[in-house]
Every structure is written in structure tokens, then in C-alpha cells.
Amino acid sequence: MTVTSDARLSAPATGFRPQGIGMVYEVAGSSSQVVLDLGALDALSGNADPVLAHAGQVGSQIKIRVGPRWLIANVRSLRMAGGEGDQVSAQIDFLGEGDEEAGSGRLRNFRRGVTRYPAPGALVHPVSEADLKQVYAADERANIEIGTVYPTQDIRAALYVDAMLGKHFALLGSTGTGKSTSAALILHRICELAPQGHVVMIDPHGEYAAAFSGNGALYDVSNLQMPYWLMNFEEHCEVFLTTQGSERQVDADILAKCLLAARAKSRVGSEMPKLTVDAPVPYLLSDLTNLISLEMGKMDKATNTAPYLRLKSKIDEIKADPRYSFMFSGMLVADTMSDFIQRIFRLPGDGRPISIIDVSGVPSEITSVVVAVLSRMVFDFAIWSRNEPQRPILLVCEEAHRYIPSDLAERSSVARILGRIAKEGRKYGVSLGLITQRPSDLAEGVLSQCGTIIAMRLNNDRDQAFVRAAMPEGARGFLDSIPALRNRECIICGEGVAIPIRVAFDGLEDAKRPASDDPIFSQLWTQTGGEDGIIARTIQKWRAQGR
Secondary structure, eight states: OOOOHHHHHHOSOTTOOOSSSEEEEEOOSSEEEEEEEHHHHHHHTTOSSHHHHTTTSTTOEEEEEETTEEEEEEEEEEEEESSSSOEEEEEEEEEEEEEEOTTTOOEEEEEESOSSOOOTTOEEEEOOHHHHHHHHOOOSSOEEEEEEETTOSSOEEEEEHHHHHHTOEEEEOOTTSSHHHHHHHHHHHHHHHOTTOOEEEEESSSOSTTTTTTTEEEEOTTTOOOOGGGSOHHHHHHHHOOOOHHHHHHHHHHHHHHHHHHHHHSHHHHTOSSOOTTSOOOOOHHHHHHHHHHHHHTOSSGGGGHHHHHHHHHHHHHHHOGGGHHHHOGGGOSOOHHHHHHHHHTSSOTTOOEEEEEOTTSOTTTHHHHHHHHHHHHHHHHHHTTTSOOOOEEEEEETHHHHSBSOGGGOOHHHHHHHHHHHHHHHHTEEEEEEESOGGGBOTTTGGGOSEEEEOOOOOHHHHHHHHHHSOGGGHHHHTTGGGOOTTEEEEEETTSSSOEEEEEOOOOGGGSOSOOOOOHHHHTTOOSOHHHHHHHHHHHHHHTOO
């Protein structure tokens, strides 16, 4: 039944007193309206069952009997209805249905989706904690428990790991909401479930090493040892080219020719019948600069040598800069690709299934290239190993809006590869986990590729609208409560859960927490003494550009 918006405000009869807590007023495909009796809701507000006490509130659930089944719906919004102020009109979203247990009338065998809708006038009943236990009970699929379902104290919230990882996931939340600790909790639970798993996490702030020192492999500029020759041609261009426009194209053509020749000079390259400029084949930087010099010597006019000199000086500059030694050291010329893949992708895991790649010490000019190489290695390995026994890999990217920005002008190799993983990764066994506090700054379409969204409090209206647009209609009522979430609470929607849920995350032991606590100014500003030593040690690290 459909009525006009004017009729919706005046249709409920004055003095309506149903047996339950209300009745169905209007039925539509996904969202419908019910009228709730304030007197009945008030009578339940003091109930010992916290779920019954929350009946009728925004974000709570109700149930409606349809034949032999109970239909479960979520309350999205409330407004006054009727002339005496004793009724409220509620907009609801249908979530799923379950069978009615003979005799007790309780809910069992809950499943997502609706096969039969109620008729207008059907009674609305409150959902009890026993009902929610059935709704949120994890089935036989592999799952991890991460917290409790709001507003209960003991109903566990579970994430279905295969469904969540198979279609990517995103963890969103404003700074200070407990996002890093929640990410660590989820990854710890995954590692406990799969101690021989393969997880690679890009950590831009050096927060997570403290959290995974016991069960993870930790890498930073001191031990990453990522060979420069693993870069493809596009990534070489981002590091070695300094010009724009037509000049950049000239420089790129020279680099492509000399890079291919340098790769061909190596033992590995000389044995390959069809060598490309993108192939991860070792070469010497000295060979590359010598080839550039040889090509420059063939020029007739001195004015034509400018592109060669630019390239050569940039490569020499990077070779001489100690900040780049983790990648451009002369010690990294051997064919260590197999060892690098084993270390970084945890193949085998040896009980440490997660690699934390701390890129906070990487020079900012090439941070995006380092992340691009690591991401592309994950994806390319998955593609080229398709006929081998599968080893799925989870790539988790903290501060994802840095690398996949919405600004097309800032798109780089890292944005392209992460965008491609978001679209195609699941076909090849690559899962993507995006963590960000600014979802509206992500490239359009990337968030919608994430099958599971874990949304903590978002303070920005634009971010809230962006997340809401990426979610299915049935989850909108939950997402409307995002601004009201407390720290370490979230709304989870999508493939990883049976139905959308509001969750209070479990606590984490200190040893498993990331180093992301905010400074306590009132305490730290009372401390004094030792400033000379602090300054001296800091200046020494500053000048050495080391930690």
C-alpha cells in the first residue's frame, strides 16, 4: 500500500493501542513504515533485557510475524504521528527472516533477505536478546569474533573471514576514534585463525610494529632491502624523471631504451629470448648510466645532450644519497627476488603470518613508488602463479587516501595498481584492506568495490555522505547513527556479516596495541629535566637522516 506524504502524517487513528508495540502502516520494497505506541515502549524501557529496553529506538530492531516466519527490521528514523502525541511513526528497513519456533514463538534459523512482506495492519513486536542471539549467531563458516553487539553485553559479533577477504574490506573512522587499535584487533584475530596466512601491511607511521612484534615480521628502511630493479618502467620514470610535458616524454624514451639494454646485459636478462623493459631482471645502475653516456656521445649538437645529463645526474644523486640505500644500494644487484618474495609475502609463514612494512623512514619523494612496487608485486605474483597451488594474500593499506586520491591530477602508479587490485584482485586471490579517516578523498568507485565496510565515527558530513552512498539501501538506518558512535564502536555492513550490526570492539592487551596513543599534554608538560640530551640525540638522528 502506498499513500501520499500528507496522508502519512495524519492516517494513524487517535487512541490506537495494539497488542504488540505497534502496527505496520505502509509497506514498500526495502523500506517501510510502522506506527509505534509510546506507552508500550515506555513500559519496556525498564526491562532487565537491554534489547527489550532499547525497543523502538533508532538503530534497534523489531519483528513482524508473516505466516510461520518472523520478519526482522531495523528502525531507521522516528517522528511524531497522530493527534495526541502518544504514537510515533518509524521508518524501517527489512533485514531478513527466520522461522518461528513451535510452542515458544521464538526466532530460529535466521537468514538474510525477505521472501514475503507483511500486510499493512500487521502487529509489530519487540526483539529480545534471545532473538538477537539467533540473528547474530555465527554459522559454520570460518569467522573471527571482534566484539559485542550493541546494546547487549554477551552477544558476540563475528566477521566471516572468507566473505570479508574475498571481496575486500574498508575500515573507516575519524582520527581519535580507535581506528588503529581496531585494525590491529581484526588483524590479530585473522592471524590467530590462520597462523600460516599471508598478510602484508603498509604502515606509513610506524605504529603497528609494536602491535605485531610477537607474531609478525617487521621491516623498515634498515632491513627491507627492496632491490631497485624490481621497479617496472612506469615506476622508474617516477623516480628518475624530473621534467613534465614534452620534455618528460623525451626523457622517458631515452630511459626506456637504456633500461632495456641494461637489463639485457645481465646474466638473467641475456638468457631471456623476449625481454621487456618491465621485466623484474637485475641490472647495474652503473651499466644504466654508462649506456646513457654512450647514447649521449652519439648526439651531434651539445644542445641535444640536456635530457641525457638530467637523467644521469638524477641517477647519480640517488645512488649517493644514503636515505635511498634501502633500495638503491650497490649490495642489491644480486638476483634476490625469490628471497624477497618469501620474506615479504610470508611464504611460508613460520607462525608469523603478517609482514609490517614501516615506510615512515622512506624519503617522501619515493614513498608512493615503494608502496606501488610492493602492491604490484603482490598482484603480479598472484597473476603469474595462477596454475600453482593458491596462496591468497591480504594487502592492508593504512592511510589509503594518500595512495588512491580522488584528484585525477595526482594519480600515480600506486593509485593505478591499488585501483586495479580493488577491481580485479579477488579473481586472483588478492584481498585488499583499506584503512582511512577520509573516505571522501578516496578515488571514486574504490570504496564501492569493498564488500565489507567497517565504519567508526565520522565527524565530517562529506565523509558520512560518501560512505552512505557506497552502502546498500538496507544498511542506511545503521549508517545514520555513525556520527553518534562512541570510541571503539562501529557499524559493520556487507558480505562479512549476516546483517548490518553495531559493534563495541573488544579490548586489546597492551602488548598487542599499536603505538598510536595521543600525547597527554597535561601530564607531559609537568615533566622536566634532560632536555639537553633530548635535543642532542634528536639533532644527531636528524642530521644522519636515520632513526
